[in-house]
Amino acid sequence: MKKKxxxxxxxxxxxxxxWSCTFGILFLSLILTLEYTRPYLTSNIVLGIFFLFTFLGYNRYFIIEDKWLIIHxxxxxxxxxxxxxxxxxxxxGPKCIEIKSSDFKEDTQMFIMRKKTKLAFIEAIKQHELLSAKIIDDPELTIVKHY
Incomplete structure (x- = not known):
C-alpha cells in the first residue's frame, strides 16, 4: 500500500x-538564454539546476507510520x-500548524501547509491510536516564529 x-x-x-535563491537561478538561466540566439549549453545546465532545486523544495513532507511521524x-x-x-x-492556524514535542530540539516546530493538505493531515493524525496530544484550533497562529 502506498503511504500518504x-x-x-x-x-x-x-x-x-x-525560494528567492531558487528563482534567482531561473532568472540567471533566462539571462544566459537571451545572450545567444541558439540553444546554449550553459543556460540549459543552469536551467537544469533550477529544476533540481525546485524538486528539492517540494520534497518536504510528513508520513504517518505505525508509531512514527516521519518529517522528511x-x-x-x-x-x-x-x-x-x-x-x-x-x-x-489558518495557514500553518505548530507541533510541540519533546523529540524536537526546540520543543516546537512550525510547518506551513495548504488548506486541503493541512486538513487531511489533521484528520489522519486524529485517527492514529497512539496520539494523546491536544489539537488546538488557533486562528491567531501566524506563519512566522516569534522568539
Missing amino acids: VYHWQPELSTAIIY ALLPVRRKKITVSAIETIRV
Whole structure:
C-alpha cells in the first residue's frame, strides 16, 4: 500500500530565502538564454539546476507510520522520526500548524501547509491510536516564529 504524504514548507523566513535563491537561478538561466540566439549549453545546465532545486523544495513532507511521524526535510540532517505518542500539542492556524514535542530540539516546530493538505493531515493524525496530544484550533497562529 502506498503511504500518504502531506507536503509542507518551512517557517516563513526560511521559505522566502530558499525560494528567492531558487528563482534567482531561473532568472540567471533566462539571462544566459537571451545572450545567444541558439540553444546554449550553459543556460540549459543552469536551467537544469533550477529544476533540481525546485524538486528539492517540494520534497518536504510528513508520513504517518505505525508509531512514527516521519518529517522528511530538504537536508538529511534536518529529517526527523518522532513517535506519535511524544507529540504534546498540535496548534492549527489558518495557514500553518505548530507541533510541540519533546523529540524536537526546540520543543516546537512550525510547518506551513495548504488548506486541503493541512486538513487531511489533521484528520489522519486524529485517527492514529497512539496520539494523546491536544489539537488546538488557533486562528491567531501566524506563519512566522516569534522568539
